Amino acid sequence: MDQEKIKTGVRLILEGIGEDPDRPGLQKTPQRVAEMYGDIFSGIHAPDPAELLTAIPGDHHREMVLIRDTDTYEIYKHTLPPC
Numbered sequence: 001m002d003q004e005k006i007k008t009g010v011r012l013i014l015e016g017i018g019e020d021p022d023r024p025g026l027q028k029t030p031q032r033v034a035e036m037y038g039d040i041f042s043g044i045h046a047p048d049p050a051e052l053l054t055a056i057p058g059d060h061h062r063e064m065v066l067i068r069d070t071d072t073y074e075i076y077k078h079t080l081p082p083c
Helices: 005-018 030-041
Strands: none
Touching: 005 030
């Protein structure tokens, strides 16, 4: 992931909406957004989930398994902010 390109893009967005990206309060915004996208898209190049998930040896249950307290995001190409 090219965080420098993301930071440049965020600066352009701020300028495009009439903000000064160098004013106090916005100076670190491009970096914060780049870090957020780094977190959100961290799984984009992850290995196949089947390689990470394995059953407990000897477990033969067929019930549904629930995993809770997991962060999930939806990113749409036409809007980009996380939903």
